[in-house]
Amino acid sequence: MSHLTHTPSSPAVFRIVDLFAGPGGLDVAAEALGHRVTGIEWDDNACETRAAAGMDTFAGDVRDYRAADFPHAQVLTGGPPCQTFTVAGHGAGRRALDEVLKYIAQLHDAVRSDETPWHEVEGTWSGISEELRLKAAEADTVKALKREVEATRSVTRKAVRKNLAEHGCSTEEIEIALKTLEAPLALVRRDADLKSLFDGLVSLEKSLDAHRVRLEELGDERTGLVLQPLWWVIERSRRPGLVPYEAVVLEQVPAVMPVWEEYEKVLATLGYRTRTQMMHTEAFGVPQTRRRAVLMARFGKTDVPELEETHHRYRPGGVPTASRDADRTDTPLWGADEESVGRRKRRRPKDPWVSxxxxxxxxxxxxxxxxxxxxxxxxxxxxxxxxxxxxxxxxxxxxxxxxxxxxxxxxxxxxxxxxxxxxxxxxxxxxxxxxxxxxxxxxxxxxxxxxxxxxxxAVPPRLALHVLRHVLEPELSEKEADARLEQAVAKLENWRPPSEPAKIRRREDLEGHPLTGR
Structure with a gap:
């Protein structure tokens, strides 16, 4: 049931399952457009907010659910927890990105042929999941050992401070000794206990360094989470008895764009038309500068064009443009060059950014x-x-x-x-x-x-509203799309929570839910 002041009109009502749903940024935007969302969220605090807002919610880890649990969902959305990816250098971020891309490539290989039996596709995912599980278990063990070493180091450092102070060292001298792990040579020669303490500190630091290196090698448990939306799309596309999602919308921080680009290749194999776009939130009426990497996909032959910005981008020292003159000085979108930007024909002038x-x-x-x-x-x-x-x-x-x-x-x-x-x-x-x-x-x-x-x-609802309208209602004319957005924005701004909170569901509550078919 809608909690909006007025019941929104909609060309079609979509049933959406939202992974990593947070407090409801996408949900409240979808509601303003007249769609129905069921979110999965593990954080108890966000679940409390969702309940008070009347959002349909399954609590728990996304990995404890599967696409087959919600066969009547028509659209998949989500923003998996991000980790530090970087396309430069050879550090932990680069390794994390390479690991994710490796797993995506394995999944892509598994679905390249329509003739591949489902049990083989599922076996590829099971192998990846088990590898990640073992890495996570080892990482937990290493973290525990690291905490023990850190505790021992803390005790040893206190003993060093006390010993050096008793020898008359100044505070500055003590700090230098602890930083360099070298005690004054004259003191070490006279005090065997002090030498033993510093030898112990050196050994502890080496042990900590080894644990840090191993943790970087094992990676981040969020690697498995960032793969979840892709697996849900694969399961809906290839598992016997299920049908593909009609649309997919995923968003995250800019560093995740290389992951979305690899997703695109797999989705294309599965029959989707896709678009990735780096979006500036203030260019869509959000009174905040923020960039989000967005993946949009439609199943079948419907193309997903670039989502046109409706407002000017913010530039430090600039002023909001009072006129609605077309702005052709914008910097290119992610991955676009100046020539292609110049060729694009803007359909409408832009509004000033919102302060x-x-x-x-x-x-x-x-x-x-x-x-x-x-x-x-x-x-x-x-x-x-x-x-x-x-x-x-x-x-x-x-x-x-x-x-x-x-x-x-x-x-x-x-x-x-x-x-x-x-x-x-x-x-x-x-x-x-x-x-x-x-x-x-x-x-x-x-x-x-x-x-x-x-x-x-949270994802800014106003940005989510633009993206959902763009992906789910491609058949609307420019005039109809503008009217839909204007109506939805007004409903979003004037939204009210329900008089009674929604029930937070658990996995055992799947029975009888509208999206489960059970």
Whole structure:
């Protein structure tokens, strides 16, 4: 049942299963478009928020469920937890990326032929899963050993400090000795215990280094998670008795783009038309600068064109463009060159990017009708980030009220707000305000612990709304698409939670669910 003020009209209602669903960023956007979402989420805090928001939720690890559990789902979405991937260098990030790409290639080989029996395809996945399980188990053992060594090192360092202090060493001399792992030679010659302590420290550091190297070699358990959406698509495409998803939408941080590009190759083999795109959130009406790597796919012969930006991108020192003149000075999208950008014909002029001031003013106006929400008046302000910039931790990033916010993270509640007129501190962002900067409705009911983290980790609903409309309703004309977006944005902004929370389901509750067919 919808919790929107008005029942939305929709060309078609899709049933969506959302992996790693978080607090409901995609769900509330889909609801504004009239679609139905069932999310899978392991974090209890996010599940509390989802329940209060009336979102249909199965709690637990995505790996404990499978595509066959939800045969009536028509669309797969998700944002698997990210790890540090990098296409440069030979460090842990490069190794993690190479490992993921290796597994994707194995899965691709398994599905290249339509004649490959399902049990062989499933066997490939089982082999990958078992390899990852064994690595995770060994990593747990290594982590435990590492913690033991760290505890012993801490005790040894205290003993060294005490011994050197008794020998009359200054605080600075002690710190240098601990950093270099070398005690003054004269003291070592006189004190066998001190020599033994430093020999022990050297040995402990070598042991810790060995454990760190081994952990990097074993990789990150999130490797298996980033493969889950691909396996769900494969299972729906090749498992006897199931049919392919009609559409797939996946999003994550920019570093995951090489993974999505490899996904594309497998999805093409399975009969999908795909598009990857690096999206700037402020270019879709989000009052925040943030980049997301998005994979969009449709099954069959329907192409997925590039999603056109509706708003200007933010540039430091710039001003929001007041006119709706076409902006042809944008930097290319990820993977595009200047020539191809110049050839693209923009269908419509762009709107100005949305500032924090405009978003918070709108939220305060809506909150006047919400008895339990009293948002503060916000004079002209500057946000001083909790993070440094340009590699300097002390150089805190700054954004003024009339610009989009910097990327909203789990530390958004730590950002300082300074009155521009008086240079005095203002109250920090309320949770509702932080949610609004992510384009959640001002009435969204944040619950549980780590609420700032929930907000920072979520997909911005306004971005999700654009992507879902684009992928699920390709048949709409430009005029119809604009009307759909305008209607959905209004419903998103004015969304209200249900009077009663939704039930959080567990795996044992699959029986009788609309998507299970049981």
């Amino acid at each position: 924090m001031e405009a978003a918070l003013k709108m939220a305060k106006d809506i909150a006047l009708d919400l008895p339990d929400l009293d948002l503060p008046d916000r004079p002209a302000f500057t946000v001083v980030s909790n993070y440094g910039t340009g590699g300097d931790p002390a150089a805190r990033g700054r954004r003024d009220h009339d610009t989009p916010s910097s990327t909203v993270t789990g530390k958004v509640s730590r950002n300082r707000l300074i009155n521009k007129a008086t240079n005095t501190d203002l109250p920090r962002f309320e949770l509702a305000e932080a949610g609004v900067l992510q384009t959640f409705p001002v009435a969204y009911p944040w619950r549980g612990r780590d609420r700032s983290q929930q907000i920072g980790n």
